[in-house]
Amino acid sequence: MANVSDSIYEIRYLDELSQKNSFIHKLHPLVKLIVSIFYIIITVSFGKYEILSLTPLTIYPIILFTLGDIKFFPILKRSFLVLPVVLGLGIFNPILDREPLLTFMNFAITGGWISYLSLIMKCFLTVLCALLLISTTGINNIAIALRSLLIPKIFVTQFLLTYRYISVLLEEIISIWTAYSLRAPEQKGISYKSWGPLLGQLLIRTYDRAQRIYNGMVLRGFSGEFYQDKIRFSLIDFCYLVIMIVFLLLTKLYNIPLILGNILTGV
Amino acid sequence: MSHHKIILEEVIYTYPDGKEALNNISFEVHHGESVAIIGSNGAGKSTLLLTLVGILFPSSGKITIGDVPVTKQTLSLIRQKIGFTFQNADDQLFNGSVYDDVAFGPRNYKLSESDVEKKVSKALEIVGITHLRDRPPYKLSGGEKRSVSIAAVLSMDPDILLMDEPSAALDPKSRRRLINLLLDFKHTKLITTHDLDMVLDVCDRTIVLGNGKILADGSTVDILNDEKLLDECGLEKPLSLQSCPICNKR
Amino acid sequence: MHMADALISPVVGGIMWATSAGAASYSIKKIKLDLDEKKIPLMGVMGAFVFAAQMINFTIPGTGSSGHIGGGILLAILLGPYAGFLTMASVLAIQALFFADGGLLALGSNIFNLGFYTCFIAYPLIYKSIIKKGITKKRIFVGSLLASVIGLQLGSFSVVLQTFFSGITELPLLSFLLLMQPIHLAIGLIEGLITAAVVTFVWSARPEILEPINSKIRSKNMSYKKLIAVLLCSAVLIGSMLSWYASSNPDGLEWAIENITGNAELESSENLHTTLESFQEKISFLPDYSLKTKVEVESNTPVDVGTSVSGLIGGLLTLFLAISIGLVIKLFKNKRLKEN
Numbered sequence: 130m131a132n133v134s135d136s137i138y139e140i141r142y143l144d145e146l147s148q149k150n151s152f153i154h155k156l157h158p159l160v161k162l163i164v165s166i167f168y169i170i171i172t173v174s175f176g177k178y179e180i181l182s183l184t185p186l187t188i189y190p191i192i193l194f195t196l197g198d199i200k201f202f203p204i205l206k207r208s209f210l211v212l213p214v215v216l217g218l219g220i221f222n223p224i225l226d227r228e229p230l231l232t233f234m235n236f237a238i239t240g241g242w243i244s245y246l247s248l249i250m251k252c253f254l255t256v257l258c259a260l261l262l263i264s265t266t267g268i269n270n271i272a273i274a275l276r277s278l279l280i281p282k283i284f285v286t287q288f289l290l291t292y293r294y295i296s297v298l299l300e301e302i303i304s305i306w307t308a309y310s311l312r313a314p315e316q317k318g319i320s321y322k323s324w325g326p327l328l329g330q331l332l333i334r335t336y337d338r339a340q341r342i343y344n345g346m347v348l349r350g351f352s353g354e355f356y357q358d359k360i361r362f363s364l365i366d367f368c369y370l371v372i373m374i375v376f377l378l379l380t381k382l383y384n385i386p387l388i389l390g391n392i393l394t395g396v
Numbered sequence: 397m398s399h400h401k402i403i404l405e406e407v408i409y410t411y412p413d414g415k416e417a418l419n420n421i422s423f424e425v426h427h428g429e430s431v432a433i434i435g436s437n438g439a440g441k442s443t444l445l446l447t448l449v450g451i452l453f454p455s456s457g458k459i460t461i462g463d464v465p466v467t468k469q470t471l472s473l474i475r476q477k478i479g480f481t482f483q484n485a486d487d488q489l490f491n492g493s494v495y496d497d498v499a500f501g502p503r504n505y506k507l508s509e510s511d512v513e514k515k516v517s518k519a520l521e522i523v524g525i526t527h528l529r530d531r532p533p534y535k536l537s538g539g540e541k542r543s544v545s546i547a548a549v550l551s552m553d554p555d556i557l558l559m560d561e562p563s564a565a566l567d568p569k570s571r572r573r574l575i576n577l578l579l580d581f582k583h584t585k586l587i588t589t590h591d592l593d594m595v596l597d598v599c600d601r602t603i604v605l606g607n608g609k610i611l612a613d614g615s616t617v618d619i620l621n622d623e624k625l626l627d628e629c630g631l632e633k634p635l636s637l638q639s640c641p642i643c644n645k646r
Numbered sequence: 647m648h649m650a651d652a653l654i655s656p657v658v659g660g661i662m663w664a665t666s667a668g669a670a671s672y673s674i675k676k677i678k679l680d681l682d683e684k685k686i687p688l689m690g691v692m693g694a695f696v697f698a699a700q701m702i703n704f705t706i707p708g709t710g711s712s713g714h715i716g717g718g719i720l721l722a723i724l725l726g727p728y729a730g731f732l733t734m735a736s737v738l739a740i741q742a743l744f745f746a747d748g749g750l751l752a753l754g755s756n757i758f759n760l761g762f763y764t765c766f767i768a769y770p771l772i773y774k775s776i777i778k779k780g781i782t783k784k785r786i787f788v789g790s791l792l793a794s795v796i797g798l799q800l801g802s803f804s805v806v807l808q809t810f811f812s813g814i815t816e817l818p819l820l821s822f823l824l825l826m827q828p829i830h831l832a833i834g835l836i837e838g839l840i841t842a843a844v845v846t847f848v849w850s851a852r853p854e855i856l857e858p859i860n861s862k863i864r865s866k867n868m869s870y871k872k873l874i875a876v877l878l879c880s881a882v883l884i885g886s887m888l889s890w891y892a893s894s895n896p897d898g899l900e901w902a903i904e905n906i907t908g909n910a911e912l913e914s915s916e917n918l919h920t921t922l923e924s925f926q927e928k929i930s931f932l933p934d935y936s937l938k939t940k941v942e943v944e945s946n947t948p949v950d951v952g953t954s955v956s957g958l959i960g961g962l963l964t965l966f967l968a969i970s971i972g973l974v975i976k977l978f979k980n981k982r983l984k985e986n
Contacts, residue, residue, distance in 0.1 A: 132701055133702075136701065139744065140744055143744055165750060166751070169651050169750055169751045170656045170659075172651075173651060173654065173655060173656060173659070174655070177814070181957050181960065184968070187964075187965060187968045188971060191968050191969065191971060191972040192971065192972070192975070195972045195975040195976050196975060198979075207745075208746060210746070211650060211746050211747065214648075214653075215650055215653065218809065218814070218817075219814070219815065221817045224816075225816035225817065226816045244816075248652055248653075248814065249652075251652040252652035255650070255651035255749050256749065259651075259743060259746050259749055259750050262750075263743040263744055268743075281671075283674055284670065284674060284732055284736070286690070287686055287689040287690045287693065287732065287736055288736040288740075290686070290689070290690020290693070290694075291689075291690045291693030291697070291733070291740060292694075292736075292740055293694075294690060294693075294694035295694045295697050295698060297694070298695055298699075299697075299698045301698070302698045302701060302702060306702065319702060321839070321843075324839070324844065325844055325846060328702065328843075329844045329845075329847030329851065330847075330851075331699070332695060332724075333848060333851060333852050333855065335691050335692065335694075336691075336692075336855050338691055339687045339690075339691040339692070340688075342687040342691065343683075343684050343688070351683075352683070385960075386957070386963065387957060387960050389959075389960040389963050390956035390958070390959040390960025393956070393960070394959060
């Protein structure tokens with residue numbers, strides 16, 4: 130059950146990254162959330178043939194990697210995991226859209242290939258953005274950001290609880306799987322005869338656990354209200370927000386690479 | 397100091413399916429006493445603890461903590477006096493950081509954040525885990541989790557500690573640390589366990605439960621030396637009281 | 647399947663976000679009425695359960711392949727539709743953040759595709775109406791199986807529509823549907839069988855886990871209709887507002903409206919259109935769709951590369967600059983580290 134232990138490792142790795150104390154980590158989580166969402170919207174708002182305009186957007190992840198003190202390759206590796214879906218769906222573009230749009234050194238490049246490339250670039254940029262958000266912010270601070278967006282406590286609380294118990298449940302799954310596969314060495318997955326009992330029993334145990342957790346809460350005075358931290362906004366947060374938004378709007382309004390290229394080639 | 401007594405009078409608890417979990421239990425625990433509750437699996441130990449804090453209510457009989465009877469109306473008061481640690485610390489630590497978990501109780505009693513901070517720091521210090529303060533609980537070892545769950549109830553300044561199998565699944569060193577910690581506490585303590593060697597170290601008095609009844613109630617040394625009684629209850633004389641397997645001497 | 651950010655346009659993403667947020671806030675209101683604070687830890691832990699359980703591979707007899715459990719129906723059965731929907735939303739949010747599975751912009755769509763159809767359509771209309779005649783093991787099995795299959799069919803249909811309206815794939819709508827629906831029929835059957843096996847096991851081992859929700863079912867039918875009405879209205883409203891703004895070319899939604907009504911623009915949008923037009927040209931948040939003929943595409947959708955040479959040079963230069971910014975920050979930081 131390699132994928133389960135991978136997930137535990139994954140979550141813990143991102144968790145550890147979020148404990149760092151860099152410039153980016155210290156920013157207000159809400160500011161980071163807003164910038165990330167704005168970044169993703171700008172990224173996907175470019176037309177399917179507009180690959181050149183996407184290039185300035187690479188600056189944002191690069192800044193987050195360096196200022197946030199995040200190692201490049203582990204995060205990049207994770208962003209590959211999502212690529213297959215996009216590759217699979219996008220492959221119809223070069224097949225179906227054969228209109229030549231560009232000629233470059235006598236090669237005609239069809240619209241399909243350009244839109245395929247832009248799709249892949251968008252996929253990378255948006256995935257990097259999400260992973261960088263969590264690895265510079267952490268789940269508890271995301272919860273704070275959600276609260277400052279006035280998302281009801283009840284949702285934020287259960288969001289945090291789900292996250293909290295994911296590693297507990299994943300560990301239980303690993304031991305169930307180990308127990309199963311030790312006694313059924315020839316099987317790749319779990320045989321249909323065991324489907325119900327295996328997951329069902331885990332479900333019942335989980336249900337009872339929820340009961341105990343609730344007991345643990347009321348025994349310590351819980352009455353439906355969860356405490357939630359707040360973080361104050363600082364001037365730096367505000368500046369970061371403004372600079373990033375202005376930068377993103379500029380990339381949207383002006384084709385920066387083309388301007389640079391025109392200057393250089395003197396067109 | 398007020399009297400942190402626990403009094404049970406003819407307590408009966410029947411499960412919804414009709415099975416009797418507690419059958420006419422009466423005993424009294426005095427201020428500052430350390431009492432072990434032992435018995436085989438399914439003897440009713442955990443049920444007993446749950447009735448003391450009003451998670452379960454007895455079908456008949458009366459429970460009094462301090463001078464307050466345990467009823468639906470007094471729960472908040474009762475639970476403030478009692479610190480209850482669970483067998484599985486994971487069930488008790490549901491927050492994102494050790495600090496938040498230890499602060500959970502005080503915050504629920506609406507203390508100011510600066511008071512909460514004081515209580516948390518003190519509780520962490522008593523248990524000796526100040527260094528774990530900002531760690532997420534799911535990354536801790538079993539022993540560390542146990543310590544945090546104890547700190548999480550100490551931060552509420554309880555008079556009485558109820559502990560369900562505190563030494564279960566601890567490595568020997570963590571277990572020893574736990575025992576030393578418990579010896580330092582001046583609280584009234586009620587501990588359910590199978591770890592009879594720990595009982596010998598920590599508790600002066602032992603109550604033996606079997607099939608929901610009290611089979612024996614007396615001094616720990618007497619009870620743990622009564623091989624016949626222990627055998628009947630599905631228990632075994634603690635190792636430290638058994639004769640040496642090599643030289644056959646005590 | 648999860649929608650990815652790259653597959654969705656801001657307008658479609660925005661509409662789906664608004665719709666899911668609407669359904670979520672309605673659900674929160676509903677659970678608050680229940681005032682059952684016990685449910686909070688149950689929702690949390692069950693969310694974790696679904697997250698973890700989805701990682702177990704179950705072998706499908708007779709084939710070499712395997713499948714996993716579907717979450718939405720199971721959560722609705724265990725927690726009721728409202729709490730189930732919220733829990734599913736949390737699970738998807740965590741998957742989006744930590745595994746980049748789906749994405750932040752596509753999260754609204756994913757919550758809708760995997761949570762809404764299962765909890766608010768398949769669960770009440772199929773599962774509940776099957777077990778209404780009295781709970782038996784067989785009915786529970788059939789109910790959860792059918793509900794899973796239909797929930798997933800609706801979900802994948804929704805994925806197709808969202809991708810299509812986002813104008814990402816060149817695949818015609820019909821072929822796309824013919825590709826997606828059968829695949830998800832197979833997946834749905836597997837998910838359904840596993841879910842049904844789990845639910846029936848829980849029913850025979852600990853019926854009280856399923857009981858409290860089932861006993862409350864009947865009284866809630868009215869409010870459920872209200873929810874659907876509210877959602878439909880808000881989706882149509884937001885959708886039409888955004889589509890005025892979206893583009894000077896007919897976009898996906900308008901294209902659909904055009905086909906249905908034979909009228910390209912809603913009358914009232916004319917004025918708004920002209921005033922916004924100049925601004926729109928620059929800041930259009932909606933990539934131009936290619937639902938039209940190729941000729942139109944060429945004239946409408948800009949290739950932003952200019953003459954290829956200066957485009958290439960400009961692009962490379964920009965990337966070079968981006969990387970140098972990174973290197974400069976790094977150098978600067980290392981220097982500061984050494985000085986300290």
